[in-house]
Amino acid sequence: MAASAPTRWDRKMQQRLARGEEAALGELYDRFASLVHSLAHRVMDDEETAAQITREVFGYIWENPDAYDPKQGSLRSWVAGLTQKQAVHRLRLSENHGEGTPEEVENRLREANTAARADYIVTSMPEPLRQALDLAYRRRMDYREAAVDLGVTDDEARRRLRLGLQLLSTAMQDPAPEGRAL
CATH class of the missing domain: 1.10.1740.10 (RNA polymerase sigma factor, region 2, helix turn helix motif)
Structure with missing residues (x-):
């Protein structure tokens, strides 16, 4: 990324x-x-x-x-x-x-x-994706509620959430840890 x-x-x-x-x-x-x-x-x-x-x-x-x-x-x-x-x-x-x-x-x-x-x-990640994830995670909104809050269509809210979650899922990939100190 x-x-x-x-x-x-x-x-x-x-x-x-x-x-x-x-x-x-x-x-x-x-x-x-x-x-x-x-x-x-x-x-x-x-x-x-x-x-x-x-x-x-x-x-x-x-x-x-x-x-x-x-x-x-x-x-x-x-x-x-x-x-x-x-x-x-x-x-x-x-x-x-x-x-x-x-x-x-x-x-x-x-x-x-x-x-x-x-x-x-x-x-x-881009601000629109981050905002959608924030609404879904922190404020426990579903995609319809998020769409209203963001002022976008239901499909656009779903797309933003899906893409944001796909990006976030890459965090589960396990590269070798770095053990260096400051």
Whole structure:
């Protein structure tokens, strides 16, 4: 899947971070902390470790704002990728220290990779598909209700949902996990 063009907000945020604006880090944290924490918690299944990974990810972003390349995709996808890499690294370290069986660790790694890919796919898909999926998933609307809310025909709403779900289903494909730390 091709990387989506970053938003103007993404580019401006990176510039502000590169200038060392503390307020920019606060805005970034407000926007993405729940994403980072939930991804880390999904991998580690531990509140304290998820909070620590959240701090590490935002610390890395503050110290390395130029590591984000807008040509590679959205800031959200980059932050999610950083989180996944750091959490997987932590999980592999815990495996080496006897925290969980190898099968449990591999299952958590597989789930984390799937979650990160799903997040990337959703943030990369066109807005009309993302809106349709959001209505169906978060607001529990069927395609007819979504069509009314989106101002499109029933057939168009069904098409958007079908295509969005087809794209999202590719997250279940299992590429080899990456275990690099930040």
